[in-house]
Amino acid sequence: MNPGVLAQFHENEALVTAVQSRSGRLALWLIATLLFTWHEVTVLMPAALALVMVFPAQRRILLSVAAAGTLAERFLDIAGMQWMFLTGGVVAGLACLYIAYILVLRFPLWPAAARRYPLLTLHTGIWIALLLSTIPWLGVLAMVPFLAWRLSYLVMQGSRGKVAGTRFRDHLFYLVPVFGGTQTPYGKGLDYLTRHEARDPGAFARSQLAGIKLLLLAILWIYVREFMDAAVFGHTVERLTAWPQGWTLGLSRLAEYLQSGVYPAWHIGWGTIYLELIRATLSLAAVGHVIVGCLRLLGFNVFRNTYKPLLSESVLEFWNRYYYYFKELLVEFFFYPTYLRLRALSPSSRMFAAVFAAAFLGNMYHHILSRPDTVIHSDFAGFWSVWGPRFIYCFLLALGIGVSMLRQQKMRKSGSESSPLIRVRRMAGVWTFYAIIHIWNVRLENVGIADCMRFFLSLLGI
Amino acid sequence: MDRQQQRENLIEFLNSVARPGYRADDIDDHSNLIDAGIIDSFALIQIIFHLEQNYGCNLQALGIDPADLGSINGMLTAIARANE
Structure with missing residues (x-):
């Protein structure tokens, strides 16, 4: 069979028809459940999928009911098997989310200042909740960062008058997704999910097959990453256990060089940073494919999170393809608001300001929100020791994206075609840019800006 | 300028910011151009700028969400509201 046809099995009309039959649906559920087990997806997912099918x-009612189970799972991690706490936590969690929904529903009644800056209002509330989470019996509020950006999508939608007419269940299923997820909301909010929700059996079948494809691709990327870990770095790996011991290039990971302070020869250093970029891409793709795969299996045929970023021909394109839902979050909550407010600036300055608001400020804030302890329990020196390198990373990223955006605009105007050689050269440039700035993105205790800088200089033979 | 003429001008502009290999000529007015892969979310910035410069649309003042400019109909609605 043609490999291209095999790779596009999710668009095969005969297969789409087949999985709509009773036996086809059962087979698809069994395959999905096997893949969930391989990926260690929560046990709630196969049950939720069966009911949705x-x-x-x-769909939304079922996934909202599953949300209660997901909350229970999260509280189980925090509190263990304390039934009173578990039940109380789930009820309190659902009550808090319901209150949040009612508050957003009544957005027109908010004070004028809060209506003018709805996200600022929400995030002020989030930080108050995080401060309160230091009180022992309010420790469950430590879950707030997970909800922060999901609530932001809800509030943003409320501020645009789009929550009126919706029900609590229309929001609960994405606020607490059954598959778990990360702090970044894959699938964004209700608006986006509704646009991509399957409305008929054919669309549902196509979405589910596309989900199976992503879960399979995630397995492939995990094996490729493990192959790299074993064959290049000589690390013991979890799944590729058949790899013969000692068959390795024996290179060190970037983190190991940074921590030891002993740097390799320049050519090995360059190899290390390119390999580190490839490894980071494989890891992110695998995680994203599992989450988006789950969404697609449930009938939300949303975009992939990572889509061939290593083939990007510009810094901007890579950012768009590498971590789509994080980029969308930054664009929606930082880029657009800044761009729309700064009408007085020249077009280029306005765009640069918006890029810095998103890729620098927003990016920093998102990561700080994931470690609120570094703000609540640290002095400035402690805070800087954790976030200093990332500050440089975000600054360089914003600078790169800003320049890339201007270049893209110029290229669009000229409309010239590029030769394959030029395209390869551009890709190499993109790899080099991201590989270099990634040096400041390796989050390690006791590794500061100076250590990263020294490693970078070692690449230049200095 | 009537709605049909505005639409034609918009299509011409959209083709200039579309991703390589894509065109906006045949797309339905209500379809989302980002979801259809014709433009990316950064091309939306160029659309906002185009609407501001050529049609006097101040999205913030009009309370229009940039995401609503994802379709041709959304853009025409923004132009109509700016002209009200």
Whole structure:
């Protein structure tokens, strides 16, 4: 069979028809469940999927019920098997989310200042909740960072008058997704999910097959990464256990060089940073494919999170393809608001300011929100020791994206075609840019800006 | 300028910011151009700038969400509201 046809199996009409039959649906559920087990996805997911496949029209209600189970799982991690705490935590969690929904529903009644800056209002509330989480019996509020950006999508939608007419269940399923997820909301908010929700059996089948494809691709990328770890770095790996011991290039990871302070020869250093970029891309793609795969299996045929970023021909394109939902979050909550407010600036300055608001400020803030302890429990020196390198990373990233955006605009105007050689050269440039700035993105205790800088200079033979 | 003429001008502009190999000529007015892969979310910035410069649309003042400019119909609605 043609490999191209095999890779596009999710668009095969015969297969799409087949998985709509009773036996086809059962087979698809069994395959999905096997893949969930391989990826160690929560045990709730196969049950939720089965119910959604039997009652697709009740998808949101079913996923909202599953949200209670997901909350229970999260509280189980925090509190263990303390039933009173577990039940109380789930009820309190659902009550808090319901209150948040009601507050957003009544957005027109908010004070004028809060209506003018709805996200600032929300995030002030989030930081108050995080401060309160230091009180022992309010420790569950430590879950707030996970909800922060999901609530931001809800509030943003409320501020645009789009929550009126929706029900709590229309929001609960993405606020607490059954598959778990990360602090970055894959699939964004209700608006985006609704646009991509399967409305008929054919669309549902196509979405599910596309989900299976992503779960399979995630396995492939995990094996490629493990192959790299074993064959290049000589690390013991979890899944590729058949790899013969000692068959390795024996290179060190970037983190190991940074921590030891002993740097390799310049050519090995360059090899290390390119390999580190490839490894980071494989890791992110695998995680994103599992999450988006789950969404697609549930009938939300959303974009992939990572889509061939290593083939990007510009810094901007890589940012768009590498971590789509994080980029969308930054664009929506930082880029657009800044761009729309700064009408008085020249077009280039306005764009640069918006890029810095998103890729620098927003990016920093997102990561700081994931470690609120570094703000609440640290002095400035402690805070800087954790975030200093990332500060440089975000600054360089914003600078690169800003320049790339201007170049893209100029290239669009000229409209010239590029030869394959030029395209390869551009890709090499993109790899080099991201590989270099990634040096400041390796989050390690006791590794500061100066250590990263010294490693960078070692690449130049200095 | 009537709506049909505005639409034609918009299509011409959209083709200039579309991703290589894509065109906006045949797309339905209500389809989302980003979801259809014709433009990316950064091309939306160029669309906002185009609407500001050529049609006097101040999105913030009009309370229009940039995401609503994802379709041709959304853009035409923004122009109509700016002219009200």
